[in-house]
Amino acid sequence: xxxxxxxxxxxxxxxxxxxxxxxxxxxxxxxxxxxxxxxxxxxxxxxxxxxxxxxxxxxxxxxxxxxxxxxxxxxxxxxxxxxxxxxxxxxxxxxxxxxxxxxxxxxxxxxxxxxxxxxxxxxxxxxxxxxxxxxxxxxxxxxxxxxxxxxxxxxxxxxxxxxxxxxxxxx
Numbered sequence: 115x116x117x118x119x120x121x122x123x124x125x126x127x128x129x130x131x132x133x134x135x136x137x138x139x140x141x142x143x144x145x146x147x148x149x150x151x152x153x154x155x156x157x158x159x160x161x162x163x164x165x166x167x168x169x170x171x172x173x174x175x176x177x178x179x180x181x182x183x184x185x186x187x188x189x190x191x192x193x194x195x196x197x198x199x200x201x202x203x204x205x206x207x208x209x210x211x212x213x214x215x216x217x218x219x220x221x222x223x224x225x226x227x228x229x230x231x232x233x234x235x236x237x238x239x240x241x242x243x244x245x246x247x248x249x250x251x252x253x254x255x256x257x258x259x260x261x262x263x264x265x266x267x268x269x270x271x272x273x274x275x276x277x278x279x280x281x282x283x284x285x
Contacts, residue, residue: 138152145172145183172267184266190237
């Protein structure tokens with residue numbers, strides 16, 4: 115998935131706070147506060163350093179804020195409105211082409227997962243097939259809340275790493 119525009123790291127490093135948040139506020143699903151928190155660490159020597167700073171900002175936030183970030187993610191293969199980034203990522207995994215049976219199964223697993231963990235199933239779907247997604251949720255729904263809390267944050271790290279590397283070029 116390629117964003118409609120890209121920006122260089124040098125441009126990121128010269129942005130004021132408003133422009134920085136406008137450019138990077140969508141990297142973490144419905145959570146521009148992550149970009150806002152990372153801004154105070156400008157300048158960044160690499161896209162990886164920028165990503166690590168953003169991820170640290172997200173994961174070290176107050177637990178309720180982290181829970182809100184987890185809850186901001188859409189259910190996979192939902193027919194509801196999702197952000198353009200999420201929609202493109204899900205299309206890439208074939209989640210827009212589920213059979214009726216697969217759609218029903220994934221919705222049931224999403225519901226069971228959300229009921230158990232109180233946040234939606236989060237998976238970096240880039241490079242995965244719909245079968246791999248269904249297999250992953252089928253396994254992870256049986257894990258503990260602590261395991262899934264940590265796994266969800268790790269998956270957000272993968273998702274946002276992809277998004278940031280798509281958007282920001284070194285140089």
